[in-house]
Amino acid sequence: MEERSKIHVGLDVHKDSISVATAEPDRAPGRLIGKVPHDVNKLLKVLAKVGTKEQLHLVYEAGPTGFGLQRALKAKGYLCEIIAPSQIPRRPGDRIKNDTRDSVQLAECSRAGQLSAVWIPDPDDEAIRDLSRAREDAVHGRMQARHQLKGFLLRHDVRYKGKTSWCGAYYRWLGTLNFGAGAAQTAFTEYWQAVTAADDRVDRLTKALQASITGWRFEPVVGALQALRGVAAITAIGLVAEIGDLGRFAHPRKLMGYLGLVPSERSSGERTSRGSITKTGNAHARRLLTEAAWNYRFKARIGRAAQVRQQELSEPIRRMGWTAQLRLTQRFAALNSRGLQANKACVAVARELAGFVWAIGMQAQREKGAAT
Known part of the structure; x- marks a missing residue:
């Protein structure tokens, strides 16, 4: 059945409820069908009436409920897509937001092909x-625990004389500290x-x-990305796990845009104005690329x-x-010589690094296909 003859259904999904709205193939406004508990069987009964x-x-919008509902609906034979919330059109004068309006807007925008x-x-x-995000959370938790311990030592004016913290010598030094038999100890x-x-x-x-990743379909891509400076095993796994199949991007610029590394723009007529990066898309992959880009300052x-x-x-x-x-180290040096702020230079390098990630990943996938 052609897309223009379909009935578009917008679902505003929450933990406990799902609001259902439809937009008919004609130009009639969308309408709310009802609100049901977050239960697939009850939702199917409503959809059968539509x-x-x-x-x-x-x-429906991507959110904390994950992909479970989409997979359940797909298993039942329904065409269901999850929409990027940052790409949903918003009316500047619209100041009312609720479940009904959200579901109706999803249905109407889907009918118009705007999602x-x-x-x-x-x-x-x-x-x-x-698992990659669990490790990332563990690293953040460790950082917080380390800051709390250092804050305690600073309050007691206990200072480490070495150059580097959290190494073997630092841990041995911690073992020598004694704050007495009181509450401080x-x-x-x-x-x-x-x-x-x-x-x-973390370990x-x-x-x-x-x-x-042993036997994972993207294992060759993980290995290939480690040819890049600043991209070791953990970073490569995180990038591939967050981005997924690089073949879905027709050009490296598409990947840069997906990662939110392209400049925002507000241009009109003869005036061109570009601002900070858009920061849309996957924040986890963007952070990994930015951290890797710092290595190209050497x-x-x-x-x-x-x-x-x-x-x-x-x-x-x-x-x-x-x-x-060779290219990115020269790029970082050139930006620094122009006096560009270091963080902006790093982001510019990360944007180009995304292009090399795409090229190497695609080459690894082609080599895997040729081997099989």
């Missing part, structure tokens, strides 16, 4: 992404134990994440660790990794 499976095109669907990962891909011990527990949690999740070189990572890679991928390093 039309057949072949007649309906269902959409952008998000990529829905396979359950295996989502599992690795969940108890507080210090609790802070210290929180840090060591956080370290153990466990790191090992689990590295082991989880001169181009391939260290021992990078040589080990590249041993099993093909010559075209190693060559692209070295080309990326």
Whole structure:
């Protein structure tokens, strides 16, 4: 059935309820059908009254409820898309927002072809992404625990004489501290134990994440991305888990836009005005690329660790990794010489780095296809 003859159904999905609205193929305004509990069987009964499976095109916004509803509806034979909230048109004068209006707007915008669907990962891909984000949360928790311990030491004017914190020497120094038999010693011990527990949690999740990609369909892409400077195993896994199939981007600029690394723009007539990056799309992948981009402020070189990572890679991928390093180190140096603020220079380099991620990932997928 052609898309223009379908009945478009907007679902405003919450933890406990789903508001259902429809927009008929003609130009009539959308209308609310009803509000049901968040239960697939009850929702199916409502949809059956609206039309057949072949007649309906269902959409709802991406949110905290995940992909479970979409997968359940797809298993029942319905066409269902999850929409990127940042790409939904908003009327400047609209100051009223509720479940009814949201569901009706989704249905009407779907009928007009104004919505952008998000990529829905396979359950295996989502599992690795969940593990990657769990490790990321553990790293943030460890950072907070370390800050709390350092704050305690600062309040007691206890200062480390070495140059680097959180190394073996620093942990040995912590073991020599003594605040007496009072409450201060108890507080210090609790802070210290929180840090060591956080370290153990990060180590466990790191090992689990590295082991989880064995046999994964994107394992060759993870290995190939490690040809890039600043992209080791954990960063490569995180990037692939967040971005998914790079083949869905027809051009590297599409990937840059998806990651929110392109400048915003407000131009009219002869005036062109560009601002900060859009920051749309996947924030996790954008952060990983930005962190990797900081490594290009140093001169181009391939260290021992990078040589080990590249041993099993093909010559075209190693060559692209070295080309990326030469270009991006020069780019970072040129931006710095112009006096551009360091964070802006890093973001500009991260945007170009996304292009090399796309090129290397596509090459790895082509090599995998040729091998099979």
